Amino acid sequence: MNLLPSLRNWLPDFTALRTLLLNPSVDDQELEAALEAARQRQPLPVIWLLGKTQAGKTAIVQALTGSPLAEIGTGFRPCTRTARFYDYPAEAPVVRFLDTRGLGERAYDPDEDIQYCESQAHLVLGVMKAMDLEQEAVTRVLRQVRGRHPTWPVVIAQTGLNEGYPPGQGHVLPYPFDQEDWPSRLPADLSRALVAQRATLGTLPGSGPSRWVPIDLTLPEDGLEPTDYGLAALWAAIGAVTADDLRARLGADADVHDLLARTAHPHIVGHALAAAAVGALPAVGLAGVPAIQAKLLHSLAAIYQVPWNGRQIAEFLGFLGTGIGIAYLARLLGRELIKLVPYLGQTLGAVYGATASGAVTFALGKAACYYFRSVRCGERLDRTTLRNLYTQALTQGTALIRRNQPQESPHD
Numbered sequence: 001m002n003l004l005p006s007l008r009n010w011l012p013d014f015t016a017l018r019t020l021l022l023n024p025s026v027d028d029q030e031l032e033a034a035l036e037a038a039r040q041r042q043p044l045p046v047i048w049l050l051g052k053t054q055a056g057k058t059a060i061v062q063a064l065t066g067s068p069l070a071e072i073g074t075g076f077r078p079c080t081r082t083a084r085f086y087d088y089p090a091e092a093p094v095v096r097f098l099d100t101r102g103l104g105e106r107a108y109d110p111d112e113d114i115q116y117c118e119s120q121a122h123l124v125l126g127v128m129k130a131m132d133l134e135q136e137a138v139t140r141v142l143r144q145v146r147g148r149h150p151t152w153p154v155v156i157a158q159t160g161l162n163e164g165y166p167p168g169q170g171h172v173l174p175y176p177f178d179q180e181d182w183p184s185r186l187p188a189d190l191s192r193a194l195v196a197q198r199a200t201l202g203t204l205p206g207s208g209p210s211r212w213v214p215i216d217l218t219l220p221e222d223g224l225e226p227t228d229y230g231l232a233a234l235w236a237a238i239g240a241v242t243a244d245d246l247r248a249r250l251g252a253d254a255d256v257h258d259l260l261a262r263t264a265h266p267h268i269v270g271h272a273l274a275a276a277a278v279g280a281l282p283a284v285g286l287a288g289v290p291a292i293q294a295k296l297l298h299s300l301a302a303i304y305q306v307p308w309n310g311r312q313i314a315e316f317l318g319f320l321g322t323g324i325g326i327a328y329l330a331r332l333l334g335r336e337l338i339k340l341v342p343y344l345g346q347t348l349g350a351v352y353g354a355t356a357s358g359a360v361t362f363a364l365g366k367a368a369c370y371y372f373r374s375v376r377c378g379e380r381l382d383r384t385t386l387r388n389l390y391t392q393a394l395t396q397g398t399a400l401i402r403r404n405q406p407q408e409s410p411h412d
Contacts, residue, residue, distance in 0.1 A: 035292075038277025042404070044087065044096040045246060046120045050138055051127030052103050056159035059217040060127060061086065061097055063231050065250055066262045083113040085120075091299065092270030092292075094249040096120070103137040110141055118149065123242050126156040130214060131163045131193050139201045150206025153241035157234060158197060161216040162224055164190030171229050177214045178233055211237035245403050261369055264303050268365030269400065271296035272358045276401045279357025289357045296365050304372035316371050319386050355401050362397025363390045 047064075049057045065088050082101045087093035098120060100113045126142055128135050146152060161171070164187050176183050182191060194214060204210055215230030235247055251265030275292045301308030367390040374381040 035274060035278065038274060042273065042277050044093055045122045045242075045249075046096045046098055047246075048098045048100070048117045048121035048124050049127060050100055050103065050124060050141055052129070052132070052135075052138065053101075055127040055129050055132075056157070056215075056217065057099060057127050059159070060125070060157060060215075060234075061088075063217050063228055063234075064246075065095075065266070066259075081112065082108065082110075083116055088250075089267050089270055091295070092267060092274050094266050094270045094273065095246060100141070103141065108137075110144075114141065114144060118145065121152070123238065124152055124154045126154060128156060128158055128197055129160045129163070130158040130190065130197065131160065133193065133196055133200065135197060135200055142201065143205060146204045146206045146208065149208075151208045152206070153208050154204060154210040155234070155237045155241060156201070156210070156212050158194055158212065158214045159216065161190060161214055161229070162218065162222075164193055170224055171216065171226070175230060175233060177230065178236075209241040211241060213237045245400075248400065248403075260304055260373065264300055264365070264369050267296065267299050267303070268362055268369075271299075271365065272362035272397055272400065273404060275361040276354040276358025276404075279354050289361070293361050293364055296361060297368055300365060300368050300372055304369070304376050306372050306375045312375075316368065319371065319381060319383050320367065320390060321383065321387060354405070355398060358401035359394050359397035362400060363393040366390070366393035366396075 049060070051057050067088065084099050084101070086097045086099070088095055088097070098117050100110065100117060103110070124142065124145060126138055128138060142154060142156075146154065166187060169187065172183065172186055176186065198212055213230060213234045215234055216224065217229070217231065218224045218227050220227060238246060249266060249269050251262050251269070271292055275289045278288045278292060297313075298308055301312075306312075367386055370386055370389050371381060373379075
């Protein structure tokens, strides 16, 4: 690609950038091929859900993603005869969930599912209803998996705690199960069931870490507060046994406040990671990353339910200002210029292109959320606040991309 013939057109009013965002000059098939190559280069972290039907797997997926639309059986797509996967968010996923169906059902042979899931999984998440002691189907598969892959991390969620409560009793607060000795005020039947369930599984083979986490994820109409009882402990367990940065990818941290921002966050991360992967590849050229950014901004506008057209784009870019536009262009061109360095140019260009492309995409997304929220609520938009948000998000995005650089799988 001829890099600089249109630099004169990169005016302070972001004419060329606005054009790229509205009509990215990249062939759709070429971009999709590059995205597929990027996905191969940087596979998604995968959570393999192992549990009987009605064990609470859907509630866990919804709680981890913050998406009430995530539902096992509808959002999941088949990958074997009896297993299916769910990528979230669908258009630029940051995590994949695998669900094995049929556990405990008659004539179910799990070998095909195990073989597929073993080739994909980064974390095994067993799900057992706390008051259901018939878990041989689940424990057998867990033992088989750890026997074949002794270093794989396993987290086991014990769900539906309220089924062991006496009538009228609510959750024991504060959450007691992160202590070594459980308090005596826990319902005796529930305590016995939790201990018996753990004893049934026994000690898993291998040296990989494992955690048990009692949780109760309910609906507001169930009258149990909090509705996400034990979710923080589940996140802590996942964080303790895996280095996949899942919580930061899904936006479950304290700095992601309102519901729309929480919904938008994984979309921003997913597009930023995609832009980083494409930015490290020579196949698409300068238009590929803006094409991904254009898709992100259209997605965010849909989440906030605000119009996104030429006038809105011009206003948004105008609020960002000329200085940010120049920096954007410098980063966009930086990888191509670094490639001119003898010997190390390709490697350095790929690293710089990935980090710069991903970080700028992340920053644009976070700044756009502030813009869209202001438009949606009819609030006055402050230029300084918007630019500060962009600058802060650029630093956060850089750290995110560096944490998620492709590396060799830790599994055998």
